[in-house]
Amino acid sequence: MNTNRRMFMSGIVGGLGFWSFGRKIAFASTTRNSQPARRCLILWMNGGPSQFETFDPKRSTSTGGSTGSVSTSIPGLEFSANLPRLAQSASNLCVIRSLQSNEGQHDRASYLHHTGFTPVAAFPRPELGSLIAHRWHDTTLPPLVTLGGQGYGPAYLGDQFLSLEIDDPRKMIALLKRLEDGKSRLTMIDRFSHSFDSRYGQRPVAHRRATLRQIETILDSPLRQLLDVNAEPTSVRQRYNSDNFSQRVLAARRLLEGGVSCVEVRLDGWDTHQDNFRQSAQLCAPLDSAWTTLMEDLKASGMWDETLIVWIGDFGRTPTINGRMGRDHFPSICNVVLAGGCVHGGSFIGETNDHGTEIVDQPVSSADVFATILDRIGIPPDASYQTTFGSPTEATDGGRIIPGVAS
């Protein structure tokens, strides 16, 4: 089955004139029985969300702060009071509260939690979305879309798995409209550069030609209609708030339904060195409502089983509250939340001590988290990829699947 899909894919991709570097050369068999997800939504919390004000509150301790907590639908478990609706649907979530990393700088940590590897300039790694797209992409739509954020690149998988970065969906819609209107001009480009292209059809030239083709393909695809959240019935739109994040989550849902393999939605502003409590509460409000609504929608449309939701950020924040009522970078403890039909809902991995200063149970590494995510998406963590520069490499940095996450 896998081989057939892959052959089908390479047929499509090859036909478009791409070259695929990231040929998968081995596929260890998955041992799980449950069906893997084939779509992924990444909720990227940019700046590093505080675990105390989200999924690991420490009520009435010196480190806990003023936010307070609410009990969840799972007995004995509490979320921060910022997330009342998510607490109600906690049975859908798998919360990992014991992720430990060493990267305390934004750029490095952000790279680590997009790719699963610490940055090494000479060996760039593909971002999670590119790996997923490489495994599942089979439409003429762009394989992965980043809403409001920045892509980390497909590295050895090849440029056809580069993320389409959309900052403002409305602007993109207008752009696509303009391009569609002038589509006859696009075909002229090819006619005039045909002789040049055939003479110099080498890598960079062939790549640019393929990009131009890809643009034509996208214009033929329903991308513009999918991005347009106004096409949703009013009753649905009203359930999502009007803020940027909620609107992007709604657009993401439409893109996933349309066949995009992976969508990342970024929520900015988590770098709360000052005024942590008020800012976290402000950020949690849209997060809480958009995320819960999205889960309801996915369940209603039957997409729940084949979609994985990943909530992750740069790192956690310090137990100590600094003089400006802020929390600083704290890579030693970080929260990650997974959700979707392929995940064991209502499970909680790892535990921190009473003051949230140390992990006391089941510490996991970033590589473990990535191994687990890839396993849930149907990619064995030891899947081997051929790189452009020769040596084959594995999908994760020696990560092991965290037990208890799979449904």
Added chain:
Amino acid sequence: MTSNRHAERQTEFTLSAGLAKGCVKAVRVCIHMIALAFKRRSRRVLKSVWSANTRLFGSKRRMASPPTVLFRLCIACVLSHGLNVAFDNSVVGQSSLDQIVVRNAQRDGIQLTEAVSDDQYLRRASLDLIGRIPTPDEQAAFASDPDRRQLIERLVRDPNHALFWSRMWTDILIGYGDRREVDRESLRQWLADRIANDLPWNSTVSELISSSGRGAFHGPANFMLRHLSDPVVPVARLFLGVQLDCARCHDHPSDRWTEEVYRNMHRFFAATQSSEPVPGTYLIGDRRPNRNEAPPRFLTGSRPRTSLWREELALFVVNSRPFARSVAGRLWYQFFGHVPGGSPDNVNARNAHDCSELIECVADHLRDDDFRWRSLIREICLSEAYRRRVSSTDPDWPLIPTVKPLTADQLYDSSMIVFDGDAWPSISRSELVSQMVAGSREQAIGDPWKVREPLQSLMSRLSIDMRATNSSVDDVFRRVLCREPTDAERKLARDCGAEELMYALVFGNEFAFWH
């Protein structure tokens, strides 16, 4: 038998012709040397004449008068040139670079390509040196007087040369992404000044490695501010052609670098720290190393003699042979689009094995000029090798130029020529740059020929409106592609409007590449 005698006569003939040419050259060399010696009172010239004399005619013990020395050199010139011509007919008048290219091509069985047209040569040189295509006027001027030497001289002295090269080198040194702690413009201006005045590149690099101060006021300090979290890797990649990434965590799997070598190198920066005395401005400096701190070691194992570790490292780097090779490789890469060894970060004695002769020759040239690279640029741009067409049979052979994508700056400035000073409608230079390098932002150091314009950047450029032009088809081709249209293209152009033609040419691959 007859053919044998014929061949003999041929050799005799070419030998005498070679000797005659050699005489002319010798006289020219003499005049040139004397003129140089008197005009600039350059000790270096006299010294090199003297050392050539010693090398050719024996020890220093017998003092010879300068005229004798010159006379001897003339004889040497005449002889060597004559013999050269007689025995290797194919390389008459070629520079040493070209001779190496021809020799290596013969060795590797590579079919060398013919020279490009004057139009295309002008486009190449303009893009490489001043970062834009030539204007129609410049094209007409060069067509009427195709003097390449004069052209290159004009281009390297053009203020846009320093501007373009400083932008490119800023990207190479600190990558594309913007960072709070780095003041790009300050670094760029400093580089532009050094490039405009052709100051020695070894002292430039030495300052980059060892500078202290505020990035906003002191350009070179920004290099360290950018790379402070891990300075060893970029210093080794950029200036020594050595990749130490792997050695950061474990011994290099295929090279000789061990984790210990990396740690020893890393200690050169152990005393370096950055601070933010005023919000928004960053300062880099060194504390005094403790007495009991283990001293660093250079890749060769050498230890610093003083406690000024960063300064010592800078000296180790710029005085080493790998440094000269690495600069040679980078300059070659700049012009040819690829380089022996595969990557400009990787040009070292080990990797360049196939074409090490070329790299050594360029490195020697650089050293002889005290790392002032302008005369090398002239030599490269005037070489036959640089004029060769891109090869379709051996596209990866590094001594024949390959296609290079235009950088965002080249594209922006070239579009100014195409649209007559209007640039891309509604896109500023900084917007275009940040769109085009979006896929490369995370790289710590930049590589101008590896940037691939992402889909959405091309999409947004493709959506612009074209103004209708009144120019003829030929004019549009001249303006955009710097050449006449072919008959087939004229025919094709007849079927589409002026706007469409402009659009098709501006977004076609021929415009988007150096070729």
